[in-house]
Amino acid sequence: MALLMLIFKRLNIPIAKQKTEGQVTTITFLGITLDSLRMEARLPTDKISRIVSFIDEFLQKKSCTKRELLQIFGHLSFASRVIAPGRSFVSHLITLSTSVKQLHFHITLNKCSRDDMKMWLFFLKQWNGISMFYNQIEVSSDALQLYTDASGSLGYGGFFQGQWFSESWPFPLQRTCKDSDEVSIAFRELYPIVVAALLWGHLWKKQRIVFSCDNQTTVAIINKDRSKCPKIMTLVRRLILCAAVNNFVFKSKYLEGKKKFIADCLSRLQIPKFQQLVPDARKTPCTVPGYQEVLKDLTIL
Known part of the structure; x- marks a missing residue:
């Protein structure tokens, strides 16, 4: 000075x-x-x-x-x-x-x-x-050991450094997840990412996270923070609020589904196969918030 x-x-x-x-x-x-x-x-x-x-x-x-x-x-x-x-x-x-x-x-x-x-x-x-x-360097899902995936009408799952969840789709969401249109695919791929953020976002402080996703529409929605679909926009709001409260920022990149072995097992509810792939993972899954909590419309509170 x-x-x-x-x-x-x-x-x-x-x-x-x-x-x-x-x-x-x-x-x-x-x-x-x-x-x-x-x-x-x-x-x-x-x-x-x-x-x-x-x-x-x-x-x-x-x-x-x-x-x-x-x-x-x-x-x-x-x-x-x-x-x-x-x-x-x-x-x-x-x-x-x-x-x-x-x-x-x-x-x-x-x-x-x-x-x-x-x-x-x-x-x-x-x-x-x-x-x-925030940290200047972006951290990929692989570096964080963070993987999520959704599987048709079966279920969805996520993994983070030994912690994991694997759930079948709640009955009220089954129709949404059975639809073959692009909106439904984007919704179900985004859903486990939001669940992962709600469960583990407090451990991502100051990080610049790059979520991996095998659906390009979902990648675009995450990177733009916008969607024309009201249900998807509800998920986007939950993700952004979680990032704001826990002080992390995020973006997404496309990753071929065949490279997501761990998340694939969890989304298909193949727990024994998952435990063979990751023997050091916790024996019991994390408690997942209910779909009412995940899809809570923050704009009407």
Whole structure:
């Protein structure tokens, strides 16, 4: 710092002393507290409360001006600097804001924009305002020993470092999983990934995870954080919220099904074969959350 100040002085660069701080391990920059000891970024509680108040106010309206919409978008974009997964839930606000030209023109708040704001509201009310610095290097499913798979109308399974689950499809989901259309395939491939995140997400803190999946539609949905199918979008919301709460980020890549031996056994409910492949795995499976919990629609809470 002393050398830097000397250089500025010799170059006649004016420095505002009231805005100069150092050497410290915690500093507030653009309204965000950065802590190099705890390796985390924090939003002040008053800013969180202000954003919650803005969203509550907006959800009472049927329409607003473009200026007001851009204002709430600005608040959510600010929060997204700390909570990276939240960026997925501002796209509808951006699209809606482009529907009129003048700032004073009114815009009707559609269901998609309301769902985005409800998602933010649900998260902000239970978030402590803290996010860890993510690791710079992406970690693959193989490196994490994380594998998931779904098998037709039989079931779904997942494995993570010796822990595992293997379940038949719940009766209410069996019809969804029997359908041969691409939406159904994407749904059932995404389902065990969400279950794995709910079970083990607290162990993935600060990680940049790359989920492996043998369905390209599911890979695209995960990477875009979007789907036109309401049921799939419910799973996407659960996954994003889990990532936000547990401080990890994710993407996906395509992997041929024949390379997923462990997950294949679990999704086909072939437990003896799985135990032969992984003799060191735990003897008993993890307790899987019920489908009502997995498919909980966060936007109506």
